[in-house]
Amino acid sequence: MRFALRRLGFFVLTLWAALTLNFFLPRLMPGNPAEAMLGKFRGPVSPEALKALEVAFGVNTKEGLAGQYVHYLGNVATGNFGTSLYFYPKSVGRVILDALPWTIGLVGLTTILAFALGTGIGILAAWRRGGRLDSIMPPVFVITSAIPYFWVGMVLVLIFGITLHWLPTQGGFNVATDTPGLTPAYIGDVLSHAVLPAAALLITTIGTWILTMRNTMITTLAEDYVRMARAKGLPGRRIMVDYAARNAILPNLTGFAMSLGFVVSGAILIEYVFNYPGVGFMLLQAVQGEDFPLMQALFLLITLAVLVAILLADIATALLDPRTRAAG
């Protein structure tokens, strides 16, 4: 119980830190960048929307800093993020809701796949210690972990899109020929557009799972209870799965949450390379279009997603490992 409360406290604290960063960053920058942005959009944006944004960014407002801060927190709590400037007159919330399913589909599925595959390969590599799998993989994945995500995407585009013409390389679906709907043609098109970005993400993230799992598994295999199981003459499979892997998977679970931040970061660049209409691509468009309201909301959303994932992993770890609960 104490453990859960402490983790929840940390969750709230981090969320507050992210909110506060969001609020103070534009105000701390030399020559308040929001002022320049608002000046640029004065023409096309309606006066009411502009007024609301001025209040949100502390431009031309008589309210004190503390008042602005409270106002801002209230806006966030009620989900009011203002109007997007780049996608005017859409609201920020609307733009995000449109982008969200794409990212959840792409990044969510790929992450689960990478976790499952990577953990499985890691278990096998450690079990056959010194085998072919075990001696080739670590150095290979040390190297892939250093490759920029976006570059893997570019290489895939070059090989499978431009040279071989096997798969589409731009967008989430073919805008010219398809109308969104639950038709087989549309679903097939969406899937074929997702293959290359998903492959890029998988290639760059799977190494972490394999290495973490392998290294923990090796330590676990040296434990006395594994030796005991061997002495009892239990079948190898049972020792590998029920004795070693079950205990070794915990750090991978925590790592899963921790590295989610990196997955999200990588997804931003991959969505950029493939013009994939997800959250990361929106974030970059918001930055390039100086759409600060959208940029703030997206940063908050990404942070929240990572925090929730970490909280879930914490809960899972506590459920699976009684020692964490006791240690509190």
Add this chain to the structure above:
Amino acid sequence: MSMPISGVTSTVGQPGPDPGAGPAAGQARAGTQGLARIGRAVRRNRKAAVGAVLLGIFILVAIFPGVIAKDSPSLDNYKPRLGVSTAHLLGTTAYGQDMWAQLVWGTRNVLIIALVVGLAATAIAVLIGVAAAYLGGAADGSLSVLTDVLLVIPLFPLLIVIAGYAHGGGTLVLILVITLTGWSYTARQLRAQALSLRRRDFLEAARVRGERQIYIIVMEVIPTMTSLIVASFLTNALYAVLFASSLQFIGLGDPNTQSWGTMLYWAQNNAALQTGQPLWAIAPGACIATLGAAFALLNYAFDEIGNPALRPVRRTRVKRAG
């Protein structure tokens, strides 16, 4: 000055089948010889040797780019979109610049960022990690919370947001921003190791001798952590290379600097892949990957030869003990 302590260290601190105690104690004895030990280990480990050679080549290229690239990287009076030839080893860009020259001269920018961020972020990490572990109590609590909060806030989106407000600052802005946000991961590792050292007898001995706290931290604790500090530097340098190049690639650096990330930015802007100029994007990306791999290989080798205390199992043990 670590000599009188070595006798103490080697005879104690062996609580049963602890995988970390043996080598770690030996390391404590090494003290100031840590760097020499690292040098020897690098030569013996193949991964480390490959990483060191690669890094050495990049450093040489960064110092003497003019030796292997005769053209100026910004000169744009060649015919645009030339193919590969002996005059232009990688062809020319859509602006008529020599790509080989751009690639070679771009090495310097990335390496400067990697070295400066690596050093600065590691310095912050050592300061905060060791201080937290050594001071304990409320100081440890607040420093650890600070580290953990920064650790879970997704860094790259944060970097994008800051760079967005800063309007694509130059190299200095990149260095500053990546350093200030990037130290937390290594600080956490350093704290864990410093915690495991706190109860060692050679530190107790120093306290009994009446040494000041600052002396103990700087002269006794930090030298025993040399290999982890070097590993931290490598981790931070690797992240700096990847983050800085990524930011430059999406146009949040200064588009006029000569660097691999900026090359990629211009290649992407001119649809180099789609217009039959794949080398414009593939070559700088391959360089980033190779430099990153050099740091990663060195780092991985340190995990193998350096300190077993880095192992996740050991780390949780340390936490519960503290």
